[in-house]
Amino acid sequence: MRNAQQIATVAVVGLGTIGTGWVAQFAAAGLTVRAFDPDAEQRAALEATVCDMLVRNGQPEAAEHLRLSLHDTLEAAVEGADFVQENVPERQAIKADVLGRLDRALPGNVIIATSTSGLMLSDFQDALTAPARLVVGHPFHPVQLMPLVEVVPGRRTAVETVTIAEAFYTRIGKVAVRLEKEAPGHLVNRLQAALWREAVACVEDGIASVAQVDAAVVNCLGPRWSVVGPHMAFHLGGGKGGLRHFIDQLGPGIQTRWEGFRTPDLAAMTEALVCGVEDEAAGRDIDTLQQERDRKLAALLAHRAG
Amino acid sequence: MRNAQQIATVAVVGLGTIGTGWVAQFAAAGLTVRAFDPDAEQRAALEATVCDMLVRNGQPEAAEHLRLSLHDTLEAAVEGADFVQENVPERQAIKADVLGRLDRALPGNVIIATSTSGLMLSDFQDALTAPARLVVGHPFHPVQLMPLVEVVPGRRTAVETVTIAEAFYTRIGKVAVRLEKEAPGHLVNRLQAALWREAVACVEDGIASVAQVDAAVVNCLGPRWSVVGPHMAFHLGGGKGGLRHFIDQLGPGIQTRWEGFRTPDLAAMTEALVCGVEDEAAGRDIDTLQQERDRKLAALLAHRAG
Incomplete structure (x- = not known):
């Protein structure tokens, strides 16, 4: 080769x-x-x-x-x-x-x-x-x-x-x-789907609107995960003891939360999600929003590379 | 008041x-x-x-x-x-x-x-x-x-x-x-735990290492979600038809994936995760890594605000 x-x-x-x-x-x-x-x-x-x-x-x-x-x-x-x-x-x-x-x-x-x-x-x-x-x-x-x-x-x-x-x-x-081996959706689309599953469940349960979910992610998890991945974030969240201390302290609570997560019915939620994202778009059409996304993403990545 | x-x-x-x-x-x-x-x-x-x-x-x-x-x-x-x-x-x-x-x-x-x-x-x-x-x-x-x-x-x-x-x-x-109402972990820590659940499952299944998961998130989902939230990302991923078209096309596959997600045993995975994040840290101690994170995060947020 x-x-x-x-x-x-x-x-x-x-x-x-x-x-x-x-x-x-x-x-x-x-x-x-x-x-x-x-x-x-x-x-x-x-x-x-x-x-x-x-x-x-x-x-x-x-x-x-x-x-x-x-x-x-x-x-x-x-x-x-x-x-x-x-x-x-x-x-x-x-x-x-x-x-x-x-x-x-x-x-x-x-x-x-x-x-x-x-x-x-x-x-x-x-x-x-x-x-x-x-x-x-x-x-x-x-x-x-x-x-x-x-x-x-x-x-x-x-x-x-x-x-x-x-x-x-x-x-x-x-x-x-x-990646070490294949899996449906590889890795990132699995992770993305997992977060979205819980986001849709929170919208369905009336905890937050679509726009509130998006604003919360854009102003916290996005910036955090642009800098450190999920494991490293918890490693640094554990203080001197790192990830081991983090899991010792918070692991049982996280395990309970994991077990309580449920799968929403996406088809049944479609209308609510579409209305929610249209509220968030506030009249901006797809082209305008895509250009805005590309411009911001290019600037962010250029900043990070520089 | x-x-x-x-x-x-x-x-x-x-x-x-x-x-x-x-x-x-x-x-x-x-x-x-x-x-x-x-x-x-x-x-x-x-x-x-x-x-x-x-x-x-x-x-x-x-x-x-x-x-x-x-x-x-x-x-x-x-x-x-x-x-x-x-x-x-x-x-x-x-x-x-x-x-x-x-x-x-x-x-x-x-x-x-x-x-x-x-x-x-x-x-x-x-x-x-x-x-x-x-x-x-x-x-x-x-x-x-x-x-x-x-x-x-x-x-x-x-x-x-x-x-x-x-x-x-x-x-x-x-x-x-x-948020509209209270829930254990509010919103963001629920979303974060949901992504991490699938990340740990992928590490357990041998699809990717801890460092590979973190690198994938830092080079894709972090930057994406710094710019648009998960719903808006899919709205723009749906082309002219927006989120409705996205769900029509990919919804059934996502629903199947959601139903296939499983809950790993965090306690049983602790050693593997701690070893993995230590590999990723490559000898840098917590203080050094925290300072690096804070410096990068401050620069990214200042860039975004400017």
């Missing part, structure tokens, strides 16, 4: 929001990008969208020196690629078909990374000729801003594949966190 | 970490602070600690013009106070005793706010002469930096008390989030 430093040309397959974000990220790192999507309109829009992203992210020189080619077929796009990032829709049959075609089109030593957020890698590996080069490289929205990529092996993924993928993502400026 | 603008003198009862943080916060807002702790050493150390906090937070003028008096008894400390912030240890009997003494020492129109994180306000109210002026004002560590205060009524708390406490905390620079 090529080592992470030797990867110069990346093929991006599937040019929705995630694929487009990856193209911007790879381009910002100075790589040559070969792109494919079955939708000709997506292909036609890509270059302008990516240049716009790069300029907004303060990388106009990357936009100017963009080495991006668009291809009519998946097979043409991956020709000569050193690394492939796949981002087709999250449906088992579509993913299986595309991963099979990529496997047949590429030499066995080229890594295929899939952006899948919800599917299990091992379910695809048995059908491939070279399953050892398949790995999850799961990014987070907005891809070109959010540092994290979860790197996850399937049962038949080679250790070398994981190591190279991790090094490659790190090289292009992401923070790659390598 | 005095309205929030009329509050000029605050009594702080209990001068541990939380009480000391409150003294710094009140002093930074230019208020007169009257402080009490049964421990003479705590009292003796207070002024220097608070001045040091203020200088480190870039508020040297507040340190210079500090109006802080120390008192030998609780009753002397609250004399003439317009607002009381109570921060004694989280034990039912101690809290009940101190709240009873405060209730007897103060006119019924002076608000008593308790910093309790884990006890239920209503359990204390029946024993008081003026239960309507008792409210939770729960801050987060480090108090003088973290914006959020949860303002929570007990069953017998007057609406006016909640409104004035909320306005007062807002006036002195906190973000007050008013």
Whole structure:
């Protein structure tokens, strides 16, 4: 396999929001990008969208020196690629078909990374000729801003594949966190779902509104967890005795609270949650809110990096 | 009752970490602070600690013009106070005793706010002469930096008390989030415990190490939730259709995931978690890590405010 430093040309397959974000990220790192999507309109829009992203992210020189080619077929796009990032829709049959075609089109030593957020890698590996080069490289929205990529092996993924993928993502400026094994939703979406479950339960129980939950998180847990993770936060919350003292003192109460958590009925709560978030949005439309989020997130991450 | 603008003198009862943080916060807002702790050493150390906090937070003028008096008894400390912030240890009997003494020492129109994180306000109210002026004002560590205060009524708390406490905390620079009713752990510590439950389950299942969990949160959920809360994040993740579209598409999968979450045994996991966080600390001691956290948190919040 090529080592992470030797990867110069990346093929991006599937040019929705995630694929487009990856193209911007790879381009910002100075790589040559070969792109494919079955939708000709997506292909036609890509270059302008990516240049716009790069300029907004303060990388106009990357936009100017963009080495991006668009291809009519998946097979043409991956020709000569050193690394492939796949981002087709999250449906088992579509993913299986595309991963099979990529496997047949590429030499066995080229890594295929899939952006899948919800599917299990091992379910695809048995059908491939070279399953050892398949790995999850799961990014987070907005891809070109959010540092994290979860790197996850399937049962038949080679250790070398994981190591190279991790090094490659790190090289292009992401923070790659390598998980030990696969799980539905990987790690972060599980953690996010767990917090949201309790948030919805609190809204249902009339403890707080949607907007109150969001304000509480934005003004406490978000900043805290931008600086230290949940375990380190409790380690430092335990004083001189650290996490051990924290668990000794508060563990029994936390265990009781854990056991008392319940699962709300999301379908039954939908109307209340939608009304709540519309109250919070206070007339601002999705576009405006997304731009506001991206602007604040870019500024926060730039501050943190600086 | 005095309205929030009329509050000029605050009594702080209990001068541990939380009480000391409150003294710094009140002093930074230019208020007169009257402080009490049964421990003479705590009292003796207070002024220097608070001045040091203020200088480190870039508020040297507040340190210079500090109006802080120390008192030998609780009753002397609250004399003439317009607002009381109570921060004694989280034990039912101690809290009940101190709240009873405060209730007897103060006119019924002076608000008593308790910093309790884990006890239920209503359990204390029946024993008081003026239960309507008792409210939770729960801050987060480090108090003088973290914006959020949860303002929570007990069953017998007057609406006016909640409104004035909320306005007062807002006036002195906190973000007050008013909860509709009390619940064990209020809101944020419930959300935090819910995420941690799944984090510990993932460590137990061998999906990720303690350090990997922390790195994933710090490089994704922390920054995301510093900018938008969990509901707004999903609203913007739903594209043009917002949260309704998000739930229509992903709701069934999330419901299934919620139902599959399980409660780990914290006591059985203690050794693994402590070893994991020590690996993550990589030889840095608690003091060093706390200073690092406070420095980064102060910088992040100053960036966000600016």
